[in-house]
């Protein structure tokens with residue numbers, strides 16, 4: 001079939017999937033008045049693949065298949081491939097006004113993590129299955145997301161611990177036969193699942209022998225029998241009290257996916273019972289995915305720097321030393337993120353024949369973004385001033401009795417129209433809304449998960465630094 005057009009992608013979603021949104025069962029996600037906005041955000045990937053401007057980034061010619069495929073499904077060969085993927089994610093997210101399109105990127109992270117694990121296990125069946133599945137994705141250009149995070153129940157207990165409320169807090173195998181396996185359980189927060197063709201399901205933690213039934217990875221179509229998903233509510237319109245904007249609203253939902261005894265044929269199973277390898281699979285996914293996470297935070301950080309500079313100018317305060325200091329902090333925040341994300345790709349490590357972004361740097365990149373995000377927002381809100389929350393609305397501003405007064409009294413620096421200032425307040429409110437704070441902290445794993453990986457992966461650096469110290473102290 002080759003590269004899907006945005007229209008083909010939208011049509012492909014009318015597949016009988018079982019999806020609930022705001023208490024309603026949704027029959028046609030692509031034509032739903034609200035969810036269609038999210039589908040359009042996801043379709044950005046498909047637009048890019050057909051836009052000659054992005055041809056070098058978004059599309060790769062596959063020699064074996066003799067056709068163009070999405071870069072996301074191409075096996076990265078070197079640092080240059082990782083950098084191209086980084087730039088592709090950044091550009092896609094810029095096109096999505098700060099929202100990553102999601103049609104392929106996180107799925108590609110899962111695809112590569114499964115492939116690396118299969119090679120490390122030296123399991124010929126799994127290697128063959130994942131290669132066949134990769135070719136299927138390349139040929140059909142399907143949207144695929146990664147369902148990793150289980151609902152988990154009591155976080156301190158293992159999946160198989162009998163003190164868990166029930167045995168299904170982590171996705172597990174409940175039956176198997178010659179044809180395949182049957183799985184039960186639920187995955188939470190799965191971004192883009194409501195309008196994805198397929199899901200990659202991976203274990204979300206290390207497993208012990210007792211947890212063997214929970215060490216399972218597979219790919220499944222979104223409309224498979226027994227799958228039910230609930231998408232979280234999102235705002236798909238700007239409020240009528242804000243200044244109207246012509247550009248489309250971009251937003252993505254995340255789903256709770258319930259697997260109620262879903263049958264998975266063997267050719268789609270990539271881990272089943274090999275509990276020793278579950279940790280490696282989730283670890284490799286996290287490494288890939290934190291590179292993706294750092295990349296798509298760059299456009300959001302650019303927006304924060306942009307609104308801070310704009311509102312400081314509109315308020316006439318750019319010459320104040322503390323304002324320059326604060327904007328300098330934001331520039332350091334952005335440029336450090338960019339440098340870390342690029343460096344992680346430039347100095348990869350090879351796992352299972354695939355270059356993986358540098359584990360230390362890629363985790364520092366994601367941690368740096370999440371750890372400093374609230375401070376960055378604080379600067380933007382500080383520079384904006386109180387009108388950020390008290391400014392009269394667009395409807396007041398355009399009211400014939402008020403517009404002249406509001407234009408006169410809400411002006412900032414001379415020469416800058418009052419409307420520009422008010423529009424900027426609208427944008428800052430949208431950009432710094434509180435829901436982003438939790439998204440930033442938890443998306444791609446908690447900050448503690450990043451710190452643990454940094455410490456574990458920095459063994460070599462620690463050893464070298466200790467050697468330097470001992471040499472200086474002349475400890476023989």
Ligand SMILES: Cc1cc2nc3c(=O)[nH]c(=O)nc-3n(C[C@H](O)[C@H](O)[C@H](O)COP(=O)(O)OP(=O)(O)OC[C@H]3O[C@@H](n4cnc5c(N)ncnc54)[C@H](O)[C@@H]3O)c2cc1C
Nearest residue numbers: 146147148149155156189190191439442443444445446448
């Ligand atoms: C907007 C958004 C999108 C997401 N998209 C996806 C997606 O597409 N696919 C996907 O698979 N996942 C996705 N996630 C899930 C994300 O990776 C998780 O939210 C994250 O791993 C944290 O897990 P949790 O939400 O269950 O929180 P918890 O695990 O409950 O964490 C809450 C706190 O408890 C701590 N904690 C948890 N367990 C332990 C423990 N055993 N010991 C000590 N401390 C512990 C954590 O460090 C954290 O501080 C998304 C999350 C968000 C918010």
